Amino acid sequence: MTIRRISLPLLIALALAGCANGDPVGAPAGAPPASSPAPSSVAPIEESGTVKPPAGEVQTLTGTISAGVEPNCLLLGEHLLIIGDPQLQSAAKVGATVTVTGRAEQGTMTTCQQGTPFIVATLRAN
Numbered sequence: 001m002t003i004r005r006i007s008l009p010l011l012i013a014l015a016l017a018g019c020a021n022g023d024p025v026g027a028p029a030g031a032p033p034a035s036s037p038a039p040s041s042v043a044p045i046e047e048s049g050t051v052k053p054p055a056g057e058v059q060t061l062t063g064t065i066s067a068g069v070e071p072n073c074l075l076l077g078e079h080l081l082i083i084g085d086p087q088l089q090s091a092a093k094v095g096a097t098v099t100v101t102g103r104a105e106q107g108t109m110t111t112c113q114q115g116t117p118f119i120v121a122t123l124r125a126n
Helices: 010-018 086-091
Strands: 059-067 072-078 079-082 097-104 116-125
Touching: 086 116
Parallel strands: 079 116
Antiparallel strands: 059 072, 059 097, 072 079, 097 116
């Protein structure tokens, strides 16, 4: 019985070639590729410049804005404020007491590493 040595780079190349067609591992040949879920929409900006919150439960929050641990991250209590409208962004300052309306979006990815993302539709300084 002879044992042949196969180099590691060859094994890696073979493994990658098998994955190159996009079929999930273990999927039968010719099976349609697995589809990924559509990304959740981030509050679209209407022509008026205001942000329309995604469909769902609209909430109103009141409190004092605090700085997050990362630059340009603003928190209102346990919520991370996601503000698409530049005018609303200019009114959102650390230390300001505000009332915001919008919707919590737990699946939204951010670089802030804290807080539940909250898509802001309106912001009013108190």
